[in-house]
Amino acid sequence: MCGLTTKLLTYHIVLQFANLGIRSPCTDTDGMLIVSSFRGILMAPPCFQFRKSTASVMQSLSLSVLLAACFLIPTSRAQTWCGKYYDPSKMPQSQAPPPGGAFSIPSASQTPLLAFRCVPAIKPYLAEDASSSAAILIDSPVVYSHIQGAEAITLPSGSLSNAGTLSVSVSVNGKVLANGAVPLNVTAHEISFNLGDLTPQVSPYNLSCQATYSGGSSSSGSPQVFSASSSLSFLPNPTNGGVTKMNLRTGALLAKPANGQGSYQPVFPIGFYTEFQYLAANLSLIDELATQGFTIVHPIFESTPSQASVNEVFGRMQQNGLYFMYDMRYDYQNAANVTAQVNSFKSWSNLLVWYTGDEPDGSSDPLDATSTAYDLIYNLDGYHPVSLVLNCQDYYFTSYAAGADIVMEDVYIIGANVNTSLMFNTPCTSTYGDCGCDNCSPIPAGLNDALPPANASSTPVPANSGIGSFNDVSDRVTSFLDRMQAVGWERTKAVWSVPQAFGGVPGDRYWMRSPMGQEWVVITLLGINHGSLGAISWSDPTPVDIKGNASALALALPTITPFLFDATAIRTNYLVGGVDVAVWTRTNETLVVAINTYYVSQAVNWNDVHVDGAGAKGVFSVGSAQTTSGFALNGVGSAAFVLPTSTLVSSNSPKESSSSGVRRTLASGYMVMTMVVIFGSVLFVS
Known part of the structure; x- marks a missing residue:
């Protein structure tokens, strides 16, 4: 990141200067960039540290201009990300202190507790x-x-x-x-x-x-x-504007249609972060997003828009039935700015949620910053939940998550080297380095089936290959839910995902390529299979392949989400070879969502996941084929089926630990147990 906090594209610093009328950047005595604007002071990690990017804006700003701008900004202070130093010229690895902030795992008890x-x-x-x-x-x-x-x-x-x-x-x-x-x-x-x-x-x-x-x-x-x-x-009933309720039985959001007319219905938010001016310049893009099945847009304000432009963009969303997340990433620590923006936007009927900290854990924002903003927003509004996104795997989770009703995770594994920083030529460990995917693990040694085509090899993949594993996505969602269970938040907070929809921009040393469309589906469905209740991708515009697959999933979700939002449904997770499967069982119907995390074909028998398969109907498919005994998935293929609920059958397939707070059924032979598992330990069994 050059000049802005995480998720700001490095080249946007130049755009900021032009859009905000900034004469020139300067640094304080510690080498921190100071931007004199309504946004206040923006902490500046080292130049050239590209963390996220979208090709469309890069096309309008040459890399040479960007790099020249970065050279003008000295950065003498050693920087951290997720509390970890990463630049050896500022802090050698041998001298770097550990980041701290790790979540305290509850101790086990030998006797029962209520x-x-x-x-x-x-x-x-x-x-x-x-x-x-x-x-x-x-x-x-x-x-x-x-x-x-x-x-x-x-x-x-x-x-x-x-x-x-x-x-x-x-x-x-x-x-x-x-x-x-x-x-x-x-x-x-x-x-x-x-x-x-x-x-x-x-x-x-x-x-x-x-x-x-x-x-x-x-x-x-x-x-x-x-x-x-x-x-x-x-x-009291609101005098104007909409209301977003949380159903604490399931974590689902309940809202009236975006135009404010009609009854409250569950909403599964699926859409993209996108720059506000990108939409304002072509309002037909909003029409297209609605046609593609997306339910929400997350605009980012890189400059202050005119009121007329705001009315046009948000009004067009409203007409198309699209909700929006209101982003205050640059202002959430400024009470006056938060107050002004909440009061300005809370009356929109299609406002779904507020958004405050954008990776505040990565940039080590004050530990009480998100909670302070949360309390202020509820004092001003109270009719819409508050969200934020956390980037770190385990860095002061409780402190930052305290300031949100919806905690989002953004694990970006595609095109990343999760073992070695190509930017700073250092290893990435639990105490040092930044590889763009905090504490992420490479695919296991020898597991060549998990190698993307570009990395295919005739020799066994070594340990510490640096090639990211899809497991980090499901693990991050599960760990967030586990921690919420541990601190008593399992009902009052929900987890959403930020699937990766970017990469491969020239000069980017973090993500060398963007996901393929099917990989995007794998990432998104892994989150859902393990308890995520929303998917807002970074970022749009995105490659056509991703947008097409994302649209296909969005259009299929109305058939899938009734199972996710049914408080009586029991979710069971299985791992069949490299196929991640979740089964939601209701009284009369069962939903099966299967995701092949390998790049080679995999087959699953119905009895592997405890259903007989009779009457199965495919409701979503990317690279799959159904048979009488089960289904086959091509490399990184995914599928969803709905079938009548029937008697469980025996299976020897391994079952994964479930998301905390979610009831799940594990079968051993024909004996069925219901349990909740947290941090790998059984909490209760009946």
């Missing part, structure tokens, strides 16, 4: 919902890990299914709102309450839940008591 938790089913409820059903969700998992709020529980001998129930009382601001009996070891058990007992208000209510358990015998002989707290948002 992780009692409660949240409202919907955030926010509105005054207009007062006559509708409302509920509090109770989670009562018996766990063997010291996750947030887990307390010792004495249980009778025998199965948990016969261990009795919790007597739960729900209070708001000290007033009892509802009571109910809740089984032990369940998730999302609903206790209904009457919203009419409350008065809509701007500030959230304090929600308190108390559980009494008499099934076991405590040392004192008295009932065991557990407590949990949360907040309940019950807002």
Whole structure:
């Protein structure tokens, strides 16, 4: 990155000078670039560090001009990314301190613990919902890990299914709102309450839940008591603009159509980041995005647009049924700018979510910066959730994620050397270096089936080949969800993905090529298979092959997402050779999504994933063929099938650890267990 924070294209610094009327860049005594503009100070990692790029803008600015601009900017301070130094001329690897900030994995417990938790089913409820059903969700998992709020529980001998129930009382601001009996070891058990007992208000209510358990015998002989707290948002109806609710049963967003007319429906956001002026210069691009099946656009403001231009672009999105994410990456630490922008844009009916920190962990923004912005936005609005994206694999996750309802991940493996920095000729380790994919692992030694065609070899692939592995995408989503479970956020926060849709720009030393269209699908579906509920790619314009495959998936999603957003569906994950499979089982239907992470053909039998395959109907396909006994996937091919739910069949296929907070079924022979797994350890089993 030359002159701007992460995700800013290095060549945009020159555009910024022109667009913002900046006379010339200068540096402070520590070599940090200071940009005098409404955006304030922009921290500047070393020149030539290209992190993201789009070909269309590069075509309008020659690389020689860019490099000349970079040479003008001294950078004497040793820089870090994800807390790790990467430039040996500023900080030799031998002298570099470790980054710190690693997530503390909860310790195991030899005795059972109750992780009692409660949240409202919907955030926010509105005054207009007062006559509708409302509920509090109770989670009562018996766990063997010291996750947030887990307390010792004495249980009778025998199965948990016969261990009795919790007597739960729900209070708001000290007033009892509802009571109910809740089984032990369940998730999302609903206790209904009457919203009419409350008065809509701007500030959230304090929600308190108390559980009494008499099934076991405590040392004192008295009932065991557990407590949990949360907040309940019950807002006045908005005077104008739309509302985005979160269904905390599933993490799905609920919104009215982009024009504000109609009922609330689940939204799966799929679309691209794109520069605002790119859209403003050709409004028909917005029409095209809608026709291609995308549901959302994430505009980035590299300059201050006119109000007329804003009205044209966002109005055109609204007409086409497209939502937008409002990006405040440059301003989220400036309270005055945040206030002005939230007040200016909150009335748009197609505003879906706010967006604050753009890789704040990478640039080591103040640890409380995202939370400060989050609180301010909720004070100003409260009707739309807040999102951000984290780039680091494990760097102060809890601090940065605290400031969002939606935490996005951006793992970019295609065209990257994940072992060696080509920019600085250093290794990338857990304590040093920046390879564009933080703490990512290469494909395993000898696994030639996972080699992209450009890297095909007749000899076994060595260890530390530097060739990125698709597993890092699914691992990142899973680890984010695991951490949320550990700190008690599994219901109040969701994970989205930022699939890679760029690479191969001349001069880029991080990503030597862009993904093929089928690789983009693999990356996107891996996120979905492991719990991601949104896909906003960096960035558009993108290669035609990616756009075509992305459109095909977007158009197929309305058939797929009802399974993702069904609170009763059970997701099971399998690994069959190199094929990542997720199965969502509902009462009458089953969804199977399969992704070949190898570059050679792979076959999967239906019984490998515990379904008999009768009546299977393909709803999405990129390089697949269905047979009576299963299906085959070409290299990096993907497919989705819907079939009638039937009796599980035996399988010896390995099952992957599930995303935290998601119920899943594992079969061993014909014995079925339901469990939640976190950090590789079983939390609860029934």
